[in-house]
Amino acid sequence: MGALDDLRVLDLTQVLAGPYCTMLLADMGADVVKVERPGGDMIRSNPPYVADSDDEAYGGYFQSVNRGKRSLELDLRTDEDRAAFLSLVERADVVVENFKAGTMERFDCGYETLREHNPQLIYSSIRGFGDPRTGETERQGQPSFDLIAQALGGVMEITGPEDGPPTKVGPGVGDIFTAALNAVGVLAAVHHRERTGEGQYVDTAMYDAMVSLAERSIYQYSCDGEAPTRQGNSHPTLFPYDAFETADGHAVVAAFNDRHWETLCAAMDRPGLAADYPDAAARLDDRERLRAEIADWTRDQTTAELVERLDGRVPAAPVQDASDVFEDPHVHGREMLADVAQPGAAEPMTVAGSPIKMTETNPRPRGRAPLLDEHREEILGEGETETDAGRTGAESD
Structure with missing residues (x-):
């Protein structure tokens, strides 16, 4: 049993930020239905692969952040698929999308429309520059990726050697930190709904998240009027x-x-x-x-x-690399490496485990990532069999 096993999430996201957010919810037990555009998430085919074989259904990128979800392929431009999506909205708790502002409105599936079908719906968006509903700016509608967010938010300016250029942080923190904040916002909205019965719009922008991540730069500039810059691995106010x-690293x-x-x-x-x-x-x-x-x-x-x-x-x-992490007993003791089946490969793929630990409802990767449209009959058939007493669902093998 997961802490969120009574929560149904419709996940229209792709690539990294949105899928990472819904992955966190899936690890905690939520039934996450990945509603994919025709052809599926653009990152499905991205390498690497376990055996570097054409038979593998998807690469490590997709597997890592889409484990434990169910897949349904829909084209919201068609009346039939839009109607199917709206029927799912009526039975959902949360909708998450990471399109550019205005995209869902073009499908006539924006927040206001979906709220008419489900007044208690929590609608969550992850965008580069946020949504006009929560604060309008001229940047909204522009595309954004991790690199853009790190550059604008001040993260690159304070990262790297003192005599070197601005440097991107290795992991995609513009995506991943934004995703984690969005998951917090979704769960806060769920809590609010439990108390009031009210749904609401949750909006997390990558640029905003990077300003929050670089909080030290903000207060430093406020205090002394000097914009912090790179100083390698050292700290501006702490030493050593x-x-x-060392002799070997x-x-x-x-x-x-x-x-x-x-x-x-x-x-x-x-x-x-x-x-x-x-x-x-x-x-x-x-x-x-x-x-x-x-x-x-x-x-x-x-x-x-x-x-x-x-x-x-x-x-x-x-300072460890990935091979050191794989050998570290602490990492294994904390169950931070998880093996999941890889369709098309004889060997499983190892993905990062859940960093959230709980004594009664411990989060965990709940099976592999789905094949495209793997759960169509199961998901669309639930509307005919589901009762007010609960919902059905199955984890992927």
């Missing part, structure tokens, strides 16, 4: 809080409070540094010299030796 080269050390600093200096056999720089302000004033001192020490040790020497007394960790 940085990545350091890199490790991070976060020893910015006085106790951790003293412990680090003792591990370096440099107690005089602790005495000469007893507080955070002194360390920040001479951070370049101190960073060089620490770097000289870390380069003489392997990453494992460094982490073992600090041994939990000072926050430190190796």
Whole structure:
């Protein structure tokens, strides 16, 4: 039983932001019906594949963020499919879409229309620049991707080496952080509806989300009038809080409070540094010299030796790649790697598990991603068999 197993979601999203949002809901038990345009989500065919075989139904990108959903292919431009969609809306709790503003209105399936069919409906959109209903701007209707959102929101300006160009954060945070915020908004709207019976519109913009993610830049600029820029892996107000080269890789050390600093200096056999720089302000004033001192020490040790020497007394960790993550017992103990069936391949695909942990209704990937239109008969037939007492549903194998 999932915490959201009484929630039905119609998911019209594609690529990453929208599917990640509804994936979170599906992992928590919601019945997520992926309503796909003719031909399906544009990202279905994106590599990589488990066996690099033409027989595989979809690639890792699609599998990762669409696991545990059901698929129905509809063309909202046709009367028949639009009528089928509206019949689903009448029995749904949530609709999520990530089209450009105005797209659903062109299908005559905008929020106001769907609300007529289901007054308690929660309608959620994820767009690059938000929806006019919650704050109109001249950017709305423009296309956006993760790269655009990171650039506009200030994330790229504060990411990368000090002497290098603005740099995109590796994971698609413009999509994924926006998606997580949207899931929070949807669940808040569900809670509000339980108390009042009122549905509502939930709107999360990628640009807005990146401004929120870069919150440190906002308050820094407000306080001193200087726009923060890149400074590598260091921190503007904490030291040491940085990545350091080791004999065989890199490790991070976060020893910015006085106790951790003293412990680090003792591990370096440099107690005089602790005495000469007893507080955070002194360390920040001479951070370049101190960073060089620490770097000289870390380069003489392997990453494992460094982490073992600090041994939990000072926050430190190796900089890991994906192969290290796969081997980390902590990751397995937390069930953060999940195997799901891959149609067309003999071996399963491994996807990231759910980071949300609950003692009674623990979220988990609930089966593989669906084949295109795999659940047509099942979904459209439910309207004839479903009663007010509950709903039917089946997880994918």
